[in-house]
Amino acid sequence: MESLQSILLGFSVVLTPVNLFFCFFGVFIGTLIGVLPGIGPAGSVALLLPFTFTLPAVTAIIMLAGIFYGSMYGGSTTSILVNIPGEAASVVTCLDGYQMARQGRAGRALGIAAIGSFIAGTLGVFLLMVMAPPVAKLALNFGPTEFFALIFFALTLLAYLAAGSVLKAFAMAAVGMIIGTVGIDSVSGVIRFTFGIKEFYDGLGIVPVVMGLFGVGEVLINIEETFKREIFKTQIGGLLPDKQDWKDSAKPIARGSLLGFFLGVLPGPGNITSSFLSYIIEKRFSRRPEKFGKGAIEGVAGPESANNAATAGAFIPLLTFGIPTSATMALLLGALRIHGVIPGPLLIENNPDVFWGAIMSMYLGNIMLLILNLPLVGLWVKLLKVPYAILFPLILLFCLIGVYANNNSLLEINLMLFFGLIGYLLRKTGFEPAPLIFAYILCPIWEESFRQSLLVSSGDLMIFFKRPISAILLVLAALFIFSSILSSAKGKKLLDRAR
Amino acid sequence: MKKIWRAIFVAVLGWVMVVSGSAFAQEKFPTKPITMIISWSAGGGQDLTARALQPHLERALGQSVIIINKPGGGASIGFNEIANSPPDGYTVGQASPSLNIIKYTMKAGIDYVNFAPIMFGGYSPCTILVRNDAPWNTLKEFFGYARANPGKVRMGNSGYGAIFHISAIGMEQAGGVKFIHVPYKGTAPSIPAILGGHLDAIVAGITDTYHLIKGGKLKALGVAAPERSKFVPEAQTFRELGMDAEFITFYSWVGPKGMPRERVRILYEAFKKAIDSKEFHDYCDSQGVTISTKGPEDFGQFLAREDKKWKELITIGGIKPE
Numbered sequence: 087m088e089s090l091q092s093i094l095l096g097f098s099v100v101l102t103p104v105n106l107f108f109c110f111f112g113v114f115i116g117t118l119i120g121v122l123p124g125i126g127p128a129g130s131v132a133l134l135l136p137f138t139f140t141l142p143a144v145t146a147i148i149m150l151a152g153i154f155y156g157s158m159y160g161g162s163t164t165s166i167l168v169n170i171p172g173e174a175a176s177v178v179t180c181l182d183g184y185q186m187a188r189q190g191r192a193g194r195a196l197g198i199a200a201i202g203s204f205i206a207g208t209l210g211v212f213l214l215m216v217m218a219p220p221v222a223k224l225a226l227n228f229g230p231t232e233f234f235a236l237i238f239f240a241l242t243l244l245a246y247l248a249a250g251s252v253l254k255a256f257a258m259a260a261v262g263m264i265i266g267t268v269g270i271d272s273v274s275g276v277i278r279f280t281f282g283i284k285e286f287y288d289g290l291g292i293v294p295v296v297m298g299l300f301g302v303g304e305v306l307i308n309i310e311e312t313f314k315r316e317i318f319k320t321q322i323g324g325l326l327p328d329k330q331d332w333k334d335s336a337k338p339i340a341r342g343s344l345l346g347f348f349l350g351v352l353p354g355p356g357n358i359t360s361s362f363l364s365y366i367i368e369k370r371f372s373r374r375p376e377k378f379g380k381g382a383i384e385g386v387a388g389p390e391s392a393n394n395a396a397t398a399g400a401f402i403p404l405l406t407f408g409i410p411t412s413a414t415m416a417l418l419l420g421a422l423r424i425h426g427v428i429p430g431p432l433l434i435e436n437n438p439d440v441f442w443g444a445i446m447s448m449y450l451g452n453i454m455l456l457i458l459n460l461p462l463v464g465l466w467v468k469l470l471k472v473p474y475a476i477l478f479p480l481i482l483l484f485c486l487i488g489v490y491a492n493n494n495s496l497l498e499i500n501l502m503l504f505f506g507l508i509g510y511l512l513r514k515t516g517f518e519p520a521p522l523i524f525a526y527i528l529c530p531i532w533e534e535s536f537r538q539s540l541l542v543s544s545g546d547l548m549i550f551f552k553r554p555i556s557a558i559l560l561v562l563a564a565l566f567i568f569s570s571i572l573s574s575a576k577g578k579k580l581l582d583r584a585r
Numbered sequence: 586m587k588k589i590w591r592a593i594f595v596a597v598l599g600w601v602m603v604v605s606g607s608a609f610a611q612e613k614f615p616t617k618p619i620t621m622i623i624s625w626s627a628g629g630g631q632d633l634t635a636r637a638l639q640p641h642l643e644r645a646l647g648q649s650v651i652i653i654n655k656p657g658g659g660a661s662i663g664f665n666e667i668a669n670s671p672p673d674g675y676t677v678g679q680a681s682p683s684l685n686i687i688k689y690t691m692k693a694g695i696d697y698v699n700f701a702p703i704m705f706g707g708y709s710p711c712t713i714l715v716r717n718d719a720p721w722n723t724l725k726e727f728f729g730y731a732r733a734n735p736g737k738v739r740m741g742n743s744g745y746g747a748i749f750h751i752s753a754i755g756m757e758q759a760g761g762v763k764f765i766h767v768p769y770k771g772t773a774p775s776i777p778a779i780l781g782g783h784l785d786a787i788v789a790g791i792t793d794t795y796h797l798i799k800g801g802k803l804k805a806l807g808v809a810a811p812e813r814s815k816f817v818p819e820a821q822t823f824r825e826l827g828m829d830a831e832f833i834t835f836y837s838w839v840g841p842k843g844m845p846r847e848r849v850r851i852l853y854e855a856f857k858k859a860i861d862s863k864e865f866h867d868y869c870d871s872q873g874v875t876i877s878t879k880g881p882e883d884f885g886q887f888l889a890r891e892d893k894k895w896k897e898l899i900t901i902g903g904i905k906p907e
Contacts, residue, residue, distance in 0.1 A: 132627040132654070136636060229783030270659070272770050275690065275745035275904060284665070284693060287658040353774050408796045409776050413626070416773065420628030424637060426871045431800030493656070534770070541767045542739050542783055 096442030100450055105145055105443070112149035113451045116156020117458060119173075123164055123301050123481060124488015126173040126293060127157040128414040133491070135421055143425035144440050148447040150418050155207055155397040155448065158357060159455045162199040162390050163466055166192060170301045170481060174292050175357040175393040177300060177523055178365040181249065182378060182385030189381050193467050197326045198335050198383055199390040200459040206343035206391035207452040210398025213347055215445055221399075222406040225351040230538035231549055233352075235559035237532040240359070242563045245570075246366040247521045249379025255521040258512075262525030265290060273537045285497045292355075293492050295526065298502040299519040301485040303509020305478045310510075326463075331383050338368050338388035346392030350399025353411045354531055357396040361389035362524050398448065405429055405441060614674055614848050618649040621838075622670075622678040624663025626656040630792045630872070634836050635679055637868040638706075641859035646852075659683060659747070661693035668699045672841040674848035677703060680839045682748045682832075685891045689899040690746040692906045697888045700839040703849055704856040705879035705887060707869055708835040709790045710810030711752040712820065714803045716779060719786075724807035724821040727786070728828075731762035740764035741775035741787040746904050749788040751895065752809060752832035754902040756788070759828035779803070790834050791816055791873035809833070816873040836874065837884060849881055 099105065119130045131150050138146035161176035166183035179199065186195040213221070228236075241259075248255035268279040269289035280286035327335065342364040349363070350356035368388040369378045378385050403409040408430035410416035422429050427437050434441050469477070489502050512519055543549035551557045572581060621639075625631045635652055643650050655663035660683040667678030680700065687695045713727065721727040731738045742750040745768045757764055767784060769775040772793040778784045780802060787794075791814060797803040798817060805817040809832040813822055823830040838856060840849065859865060860878060869876050879887060 135627055136652075139636065226777055226781035229778055229781055231783075272744055273768050277691075284658045284662055287661070288656075353777060403777065407776065407780065407802070408800075410773055416626075417628035420633050423872065424633050424868075426868075428796040428799065428871070430796035431802060432796070494653075538767055538769070541765055544736070544765065 092438065092442050093446065095438060096444075096446030099144055099439050099443030100148070100446045105148055105447065106450075108141070108145050108149040109152050109447050109451050110454055112152025113156035113159075113455050114458065116153040116158075117160040117455065119153065120157035120160025120176075121163045121172050122160075122484045122488060123170050123172055124293065124297050124485040125491050126414075126488070127154045128412075128417065129293075129488070129491045130157075131414055131417045135417060138421055139424060143422065143427045143437070144443040146421050146425060147418065147427075147440060147444045148451075150421055151401070151444060151448060152451045154414055154418070155394060155451065156455055158207075158390075158394045158397055159200060159203045159459050161393070162203075162386070163196065164481070166195045166199065166386070167466060167470060168477070168481065169304050170485075171296065174296045174355070174523070174527075175361050175396075176390075177296060177358075177520060178247075178361050178389045179386055180300065181247075181365065181520060182380070182382050185379065185381035186383065186386065187470070191381065191383075192470060193463050194327045194331055195383065195386050196463040196466060197460065198331055198387050200456060200463065201327070202335065202339045202342070202387045202391040203394040203459075204452050204456040205339055206346060206394040207398060207455070208449060209343045210347050210350075210395040211445060211448040211452065214398050214401055214448075218402050218406050221348075221351055222402050225403065227555060228352055229553075230535040230542060231553050231556045232559070233354075233535040234532060234539055235550060235556035235563075237528050237535065239559045239563040239566075240363055240366075240528060241525070241532070242566050243363075243366045243370060244521055244524060246369045246375075246378075247362070247524060248518060250516060250518065254517050258517055258519065258522040259525035262522035262527075263529040265295070266526045266530045267533075272534055273541075283497070285495060289530070290501060291492070291498060292358075292527065294489055294498045294502040295505050296523060297485045297489055298505025299509035299512070299522065302482065302502060302506025303513060303519070305482050306506060306510035307513045308474060308478060326460075327383070334383050335387035338364070338384040339391045341367065342388035342391030343395040346395030347399040349392075350396030350411070351402050353403070353409070355412055355527055356400055357393040358527055360392035360396045362520075364388035364392035401444075401448075405433055405444075406431070408433075614851055615646055615648045617675065618651055619646065619674075620651050620653060620670075620676045622663050622667050622676065623652055623654050624656060624660035624667075624678065624681075624683075625654065627654050630790070631679055631681060631836065634706075634868075634872070634874070638856075638859050638865055641862040641865055642855060645855035645858040658693060659687060659691065659744075661687050661691060661695055664695050664700075665693065667839065668695070668841050670841050672701070672843035672845075674840065674844055674852060677838050677840045677852065680835075680837045682834055682891065682895075684839070685888060685895050686746070686748060686751065686899070688892070689896055690904055690906055697892060699842045701842050701844040701849060702881050702884035702888060703838045703840055703852050704860075704881070705835060705837040705877075705884040706856070706860050707874045707876040707878075708810075708833040709792050709874050710808040710814055711749055711788055711832040711834065712791055712794070712805045712809070712814075712817065713756070713786055713788055713807045714779070714794055714798070714805050715786045716782070717801055717804050719804070721806060722804075724823070725826060727806050728760045728762060728826070731760065731764065735763040736765060738762070738764045739767055739783075739785045741767045741769055741778055741784040743772045743775065743789065744768050744770060746899075748832070748834055749790075751898050751902060751904070752830075753788045755832055755898050756809065756823070756828075756830050758898070758901060759823060759830040795873035810875075814873075814875060816875075853880055 119125050131153055161172035162179045165171045165176045165179035166187050169180050169184040171177045183195045244259055245252045268286055270277050270287045345364050346360040349360040368384045369375050400411045400415050404415050410419045427440050489498050623632050623635050639650050655666050670676035684697050687693050740753050772789045775787050779787050805820040808814050808820045809823050809830045
């Protein structure tokens with residue numbers, strides 16, 4: 087599919103002053119958006135979309151795509167520094183990234199996040215370039231049944247998100263599942279738990295909930311502890327990862343990239359799901375899982391790579407079929423359409439310059455981002471020295487702006503503040519919000535997939551085992567559960583007694 | 586003496602300023618920017634159409650048009666916003682079949698009579714689409730199969746109670762068949778499902794699927810329109826097969842009820858000029874939208890007819906506002 091000619095065509099398109107400028111502009115804005123908690127790529131792409139109408143199609147796509155994958159670089163910055171995710175896909179980075187910062191290893195965390203993102207992003211674009219059509223075809227095999235099985239599998243690993251009590255993690259997941267039901271049920275049209283508030287018809291939203299639980303909640307607990315907290319030791323440690331960090335991170339980056347790429351191809355919030363799953367998988371397969379939650383660099387390298395690879399993967403269905411996998415991709419699709427560029431099977435034939443130009447721009451964009459982000463590590467780390475009294479009002483302000491920029495809704499701001507209070511209470515009582523978010527995002531899709539599967543199978547429950555991919559995933563999930571039971575203390579006792 | 590001249594000068598100056606202020610107010614509407622409320626999120630089909638029209642509309646009106654997206658609640662949030670705006674002509678909104686449908690599927694307080702129709706711009710018929718390698722090549726063959734296999738054809742749609750779902754119910758009624766309706770969150774997720782063989786067919790608009798039809802992945806079997814669409818000329822209309830099924834998704838503009846007739850007329854003229862522009866025509870051609878304008882009166886009557894039709898179908902389909 088790719089030939090030297092196409093690659094050269096792509097580069098010839100990108101290496102013009104205008105396109106280079108907008109590529110840089112896009113990734114720069116993206117990084118900024120990612121760093122600022124609250125505003126996400128969807129909101130900023132929506133805001134900038136009208137400005138792209140005067141630009142040629144290629145330039146528009148180069149810039150908007152740059153915002154998207156650029157934001158996946160920046161998202162980890164605040165996660166690591168102040169335990170507040172720049173956006174939903176960076177939630178898991180808070181778990182270990184922040185702990186690393188507290189141990190004076192902030193620079194290395196930021197460094198590995200940037201480098202992992204670069205490797206994953208570049209690998210993702212490469213895979214996109216060579217494997218787009220077959221991967222797209224493979225992804226079509228994922229129907230409602232397969233989604234159900236995949237999410238079932240992911241949920242059985244939920245416990246690995248917990249740094250503390252697993253029981254409490256499950257309680258949080260249950261809460262997440264419940265609040266995920268708010269809104270109009272897409273299959274039956276029944277309105278659930280909206281209490282008459284029309285704005286809740288489409289659910290509570292991701293931004294208010296995540297920013298509330300992680301952003302406002304974190305600020306509140308820190309305000310309480312400020313006079314007790316010790317300022318981070320001025321010795322920030324090396325600004326770049328050292329040899330040991332590299333050794334530890336290499337495999338997580340590789341695994342995260344592949345995981346993220348393939349999850350990104352599937353419809354749904356690929357970058358969020360893949361970052362969570364990467365964390366879970368790294369912890370599950372680590373030789374020292376007790377490190378996680380206390381500053382394991384694998385817990386930063388894996389997820390950050392995953393969410394970057396996922397953005398590359400998301401371009402496959404967009405460019406090969408014209409199918410957007412998320413709200414942000416839908417905006418990019420809109421940008422293409424309004425320029426008269428029709429994505430899908432004819433894109434390569436009719437607009438090869440757009441297709442190859444966009445892909446080549448992603449290579450360049452990733453390089454630009456690495457150059458942009460690595461030197462900034464030193465700058466971000468200095469931010470830690472700013473007194474909390476100044477820092478946290480600013481963070482709060484950005485959260486407020488970000489949430490409002492989403493939908494111009496005061497209700498969402500109130501919702502964020504409400505969840506902020508909840509987040510504070512959770513932290514005080516030892517409950518972790520990460521499992522809540524995981525379940526909150528996945529369970530609505532899980533339920534919808536289940537019911538769609540039954541509609542498609544005319545009520546036959548065995549469809550989950552009749553279809554190969556689904557059956558394999560469910561069996562794997564069962565195996566994981568059994569192995570966890572057997573390896574637990576009680577399980578060992580049972581085995582001993584059985585012998 | 587000088588003092589008096591100065592006083593008179595100031596008085597005259599003041600009088601001129603006051604008078605010119607009121608003269609300004611007597612200028613032709615519109616004298617300040619117009620707000621257009623789009624009840625869907627940015628980047629979607631409805632939003633893009635508005636943005637494509639915007640520059641031409643601004644030229645025709647001589648004022649800026651500010652687009653505000655107020656998505657949510659299946660478009661009910663935006664519609665409510667429009668209905669509650671002051672009927673002075675400075676706030677308009679984009680309307681779609683949801684304006685009629687929501688009245689019967691949701692407790693959202695939306696009734697089409699609370700809106701002043703301004704302009705009906707264009708439409709895209711509800712279409713039955715199947716995979717390119719599907720065994721049916723015409724609408725007749727498809728319905729033949731559906732009649733022989735009641736309750737087996739898996740028909741995807743864009744959401745429970747949304748236009749494509751209800752159209753599918755209407756098609757069932759017209760054709761004497763029974764589908765399995767599989768709802769998705771919008772048309773986009775249903776496309777991988779049908780391409781992957783998890784669905785047999787979908788009811789969707791041409792706009793969201795045009796690129797797949799042209800790209801040879803999907804084929805349009807039938808359109809529920811008064812006549813064949815120039816975009817999919819091979820797709821038969823239901824009417825040709827003797828079935829009474831006409832369901833279109835349209836692009837139109839309304840204002841809050843009670844707008845002065847003169848202002849509605851001025852807006853209508855401006856919309857007409859904008860829609861008649863070559864660029865907008867080209868845009869609609871690229872998206873599969875058929876332009877077919879109706880003025881305020883015709884549009885109003887159309888809404889009344891649609892209201893009856895949807896009410897009947899929704900009752901038959903057993904969809905109730907929750």
